[in-house]
Amino acid sequence: MTGYRLGWKKRNLEEKVNDFKVIIPGKTLNEVNKIISDSFDKIKISVAKNQALFEMENCKIVTRLLEGEFLEYEKVIPKTYETRIRVNKKELQECFERVSLISMSSIEKERKYPVKVSIEIGKIVISCKNQAGDAKEEIFITTEGKNLEVGFNPKYFLDALKAIDDEEIYVEFGSSISPSIIKSVEETGDYVYMILPIRIQE
Numbered sequence: 001m002t003g004y005r006l007g008w009k010k011r012n013l014e015e016k017v018n019d020f021k022v023i024i025p026g027k028t029l030n031e032v033n034k035i036i037s038d039s040f041d042k043i044k045i046s047v048a049k050n051q052a053l054f055e056m057e058n059c060k061i062v063t064r065l066l067e068g069e070f071l072e073y074e075k076v077i078p079k080t081y082e083t084r085i086r087v088n089k090k091e092l093q094e095c096f097e098r099v100s101l102i103s104m105s106s107i108e109k110e111r112k113y114p115v116k117v118s119i120e121i122g123k124i125v126i127s128c129k130n131q132a133g134d135a136k137e138e139i140f141i142t143t144e145g146k147n148l149e150v151g152f153n154p155k156y157f158l159d160a161l162k163a164i165d166d167e168e169i170y171v172e173f174g175s176s177i178s179p180s181i182i183k184s185v186e187e188t189g190d191y192v193y194m195i196l197p198i199r200i201q202e
Helices: 026-036 089-103 154-162
Strands: 005-009 044-047 051-056 059-064 083-088 115-120 123-130 133-140 142-145 148-152 168-173 180-184 191-195
Touching: 005 154, 026 051, 026 059, 083 089, 089 115, 089 123, 089 133, 089 154, 089 168, 148 154, 154 191
Parallel strands: none
Antiparallel strands: 005 191, 044 051, 051 059, 083 142, 083 168, 115 123, 115 148, 123 133, 168 180, 180 191
């Protein structure tokens, strides 16, 4: 979790191992991800008292483990929602990518402009407006609950969408200031992404 977002993902192991919990530096995991992103080779992970070893076909990475207790994320992730949409992941991602071009092209480089998400019955409108111009995209979707307007940092939202392989997803909202959840439409979904919204200043 970075203060504005949290990602949780589960994978089944091919072999049974003893239970353990460790905290691995994010920088190390990013390096491992770069190495294996274009590879189908298996990766072996070994954990000692204060180190972890990642073994790939032609590479080994050793890292120190972080001390302390990790965030109790189960208590942070909302279990209920006021509004929920079911949407095609690719279509939503492409809309965010187009609208985010305006968000990132502000004349005031130091100022961050959120992307506004407006949910009405049967549709979602994604928009952004600043001195550089404005953009607006609309998707017809399945909705449950109340109409809602909420703002997001488009980079954080896109990072979550790009990590998802599912064709369709749920996005669950509380209020305009409470965390939103991106999750699988399957009951046995193996991931959850939580994103905190940004206040919209009209």
